Amino acid sequence: MKYYSTNHNAPEVSLAEAVVQGLAPDRGLYMPEKIKKLPQSFFDTIADKNFHEIATTVAEAFFGEDIPKADLDKIVCDTLSFDTPVVKVEDNIYSLELFHGPTLAFKDVGGRFMARMLSYFISKENDKRHVTVLVATSGDTGSAVANGFLGVEGIDVVVLYPKGLVSEIQEKQFTTLGQNITALEIEGTFDDCQRLVKSAFMDADLNAAMKLTSANSINVARFLPQAFYYFNGYAQLRRKGVKGDIVVCVPSGNFGNITAGLFAKRMGLPIKRFIAANNSNDIFLEYLNTGEYKPRASVATLANAMDVGDPSNFARILDLYDNSHKAITAEISGYRYSDDQIRNTVADTFKRTGYLLDPHGACGFQALKDGLKEEETGLFLETAHPAKFLETVESITHEKVAIPARLANFMKGKKLSIELSADFNDFKNFLFEKNKRQ
Ligand SMILES: *Cc1c(COP(=O)(O)O)cnc(C)c1O
DSSP states (O other): OEEEETTSSOOOOOHHHHHHHBBBBBSSSSSSSOOOOOHHHHHHGGGGOOOHHHHHHHHHHHHHTTTOOHHHHHHHHHHOOOOOOEEEEEEEEEEOOOOOSSBBBBBHHHHHHEEEEEEEEHHSSSSSOOEEEEEEEEEEEHHHHHHHHTTTTEEEEEEEEEETOOOHHHHHHHHHHTTTTTEEEEESOOOHHHHHHHHHOHHHHHHHEEEEEOTTTHHHHHHGGGGHHHHHHHHHHTTTTTSSSSSEEEOOSHHHHHHHHHHHHTOOOOEEEEEEOOOOOOOHHHHHSSSOOOOOOOOOOOSSGGOOOSSTHHHHHHTTTOOOOOHHHEEEEEEOOOOOHHHHHHHHHHHHHOOOOOHHHHHHHHHHHHHTTOOOOOOHHHHHBBBGHHHHHHHHHHHHOOOOHHOOOOHHHHHHOOEEOOOHHHHHHHHHHHHHTT
C-alpha cells in the first residue's frame, strides 16, 4: 500500500519508507492511500473473537499488502501482551481501560507495535547504520516508546521532555532505563520539544550524518495500531448485551488516538459519532465551534498528556474529511474541562460509583456524560492508570491509590537524564556528538 503526505507536496512512499521516515519531507503526515472496509461477517461474529483474532484482522487490512501474514501476526501478538477490558461505570457509560500495558497508558500499544515494525523493516535494509528514534513527550509517549524499544538491536532512542512539566512517575519510566535509551530534559514546553524533533528531521546536515526517525503519533506505525482496541472495546460491549451503534469519547491532546478511532469507523466499526474531550488546551473545540484552527502555546493542566497547543494529527483529520468543517462537525463534537472540573469529576465519580478516574479519563468520562443522549450507549477511553498521577488523584479523593507492581519497580531506578536548552543548535550539537561516539 502507498502512503501519501497530508501536505500533498511529497512523493508517495511504501509502508517501510513511511515508518522509517516518520514525517514526510514536506512536513506532512503520512496517510494510507486507502482504508479497507472489513466484511459484514467480521462484525456479525466479532463478539466471539478474542483481542488477538480481532487485531490481526484489522492489522491485515492496513499492512497485509506489505508484510507477510506470519510476520505481521507475530508483531501484533507480541505487541498485545495485555488486554484492554471494558468496565461499566454507570448506566450506558463504559470505560475502555487502556492502561494494562507495561507503562500503564494507552501509548504502550502504539509504542510496542512501532518498535517491532521498525526493527522488522530495518532488519531487511542494506544500510546497517544505527537508527536514531527521536521522540518528544508530554509525559506518557516517552515511557511507552522507550520501553517498547529498550534493548532492541540497531536502534537508539532519544526522548525529549519538558523540564518540570511531567510527573515524577512518568519521568522515572523513561529516564531510568539506560542501555539504548537517552532522556533529554529540555528547558521549555512540550511544544518546544516537538519543534526540536521536527526541525531535526528537516535539517540537511543531521540527515546526511544519521538515520533519524520519529516515534511520535505522527508515525503511521504508532498511530494506526491504536485502531485495534476500538474494535476490541466494541466486541466486549456486544458481549455485555449492548446493541446498535455506540458513541465513543476520547480524551485528546495530539489527536492521534481519536484519529485511529475515525479510521476504525471508516473500516465499518459501528460507531455513531465521536466526542473529543479537551482540557484547557481547547484548540480543537474552538475549531469545531468556529471553523478556524488557531494553534497557540499550550498551558499546563492536571491532564498533562493533553497539554498540546498545535495537535499534529489535526492534519490527518482534515485530510480524512476533505477539509470539510461541516463533515467533521457532523461526526465529532467536543467539550473542554478546567482543572477544577477535572477534580470535581474524579471526586464525584469515585464517591458515586467507586470508579477511580485519572485526570485524562476524567475529561473523557465527563464529556460522555455531558454529550450522551438518553437512548445512546457510550464508551470513553481511560487512557492511563490513576496511579500514574498519584499526588493529584490522592489529593482529590483523600484515599491511598494502590500502586501496581510494574509501576513501583520504575520508582526504584535512578534518573539519568541530560539537561539541554530549547535552542535547536544545542540539540543538533548533542546529536552530532552522540553520533560520533557510536
Ligand atoms: C497521550 C495521552 C493522551 C492524548 O492522546 P493523543 O493521541 O495525543 O490525543 C490522553 N491521555 C493520556 C493518558 C495520554 O498519555
